[in-house]
Amino acid sequence: MRHYREIPIWKDVTEEQWSDWKWQLKNSIKTVEQLKDVLPISLQEEREIRGTLTTFDMAITPYYLSLIDPGNLQDPVRMQSVPSIKETEIHMGDLLDPLDEDADSPVEGITHRYPDRVLMLITHVCSMYCRHCTRRRMVGEVDRHVNKRVLAKQIEYIRAHPEVRDVLVSGGDALMFSNERLEEVIAEIRSIPHVEMIRLASRMPVVCPQRIDDGLTEMIKKYHPIYLNTHFNHPNEITPESQAACEKLANAGVPLGNQTVRLRGVNDCRHVVKKLMHGLLKIRVKPYYIYQCDLSRGISHFRTSLGKGIEILESLRGHTSGLAVPQFVVDAPGGGGKIPVGPNYLLARSDHLTILRNYEGVITVYNDKTSGDSVCGHDEACTDDRYLIKKGVARIFTHPEEIIEPSHKPRILK
Ligand SMILES: *Cc1c(COP(=O)(O)O)cnc(C)c1O
Secondary structure (H helix, E strand, O other), rough: OHHHOOOOHHHOOOOOHOOOHHHHHHOOOHHHHHHHOOOOOHHHHHHHHHHHHOOOOOOHHHOHOOOOOOOOOOOHHHHHOOOHHHHOOOOOOEEEEOOOOOOOOOOOEEEEEEEEEEEEEOOOOOOOOOOOOOOOOOOOOOEEEEOOHHHHHHHHHHHOOOOEEEEEEEOOHHHHHOHHHHHHHHHHHOOOOOOOOEEEEEHHHOOHHHHOOOOHHHHHHHHOOOOEEEOOOOOOOOOOHHHHHHHHHHHHOOOEEEEEEOOOOOOOOOOHHHHHHHHHOOEEEEEEEEEEEOOOOOOOOHHHOOOHHHHHHOEEOOHHHEOOOOOOEEEEOOOOOOOOOOOOOOOOOOOOOEEEEOOOOOOOEEEEEHHOOOOOOOOHHHHHHHOOOOOHHHHHHOOOOOOOOOOOOOOOOO
């Protein structure tokens, strides 16, 4: 980690410029020539990076770049931001759209996979292109925001679907919009009566914390409840700057969550993950998900075993605050959505006995005989259409005659 003034091309940059997110964006490292000015790059690396940039753009904010230890080729921030020739390798099983987001898309930029919430992509650009990006089929290559006509269609779709109570505004990076343009989008969503909450997805707190300015937090405050999920992957990303950004959002009443991706050589270790989770809680960010790296093309060098992920969860639960334990999920290929996986705590079950184990290996028996039959809490919710379960395994409890056929994948189109 260097102070930016130690980097020759930024030695005359003022504090004011450095803390201006527009300056950060304008001065992002996008070419090999620029990269050579700020990091020692071997000739071979230079050639490889040039080869990689034809498939997926590079952008590294000066701030994020300054976190790299220039002497360490395995630096976790470097690995996430500097292209590697391995991205051009295509492996068996790699997919262009591993999550089948396009198949679940009723209008451009909307993925409606779950009954009550939608993913809305408002831009294809980011301030920093993660080398492990899962949406690389659409991000970067076409450096642009979604146009106003498409945005209007997305809003129209949400307005026409009263079951949508949660809108995830993502991209690209949702905070690439200026405060004014973002407010237009948020105000439109907020004007839809059935939308209960809005979630922003942005890596800006990590890669360009300068983006979290007073204008943004003042604007957001007018449209609560607004949540924000961000994407820290390594303890080195927790700095005074990213801390200030998160605290500012938290002080504006924005509950913060974090989605980490398991990346080989970056955070594939239970000690690093535990340190990261503790660091996040200290800056008021709740660890929300840890993702298994998915099957996108060009990221297979980051993939690591599912088993190691389960080991990491085993090393968290019980050993540290429950708040520090996220859900470990696999985003199932083919549009299956997020599937939680983790250690098994349920060892065995009989008519009335359930045998459980805790993190220490202590085995306990829970005896159902002492429990009464299940009795509903009797609330209006029980007959309210908004809360009734219309599909999935949970529906079998009330409709055992409805068999789920493997060939039939329920989708919500139109
Ligand atoms: C992840 C995701 C969501 C949100 O899932 P949560 O588990 O509610 O955070 C919604 N839609 C799509 C398509 C997603 O991939």
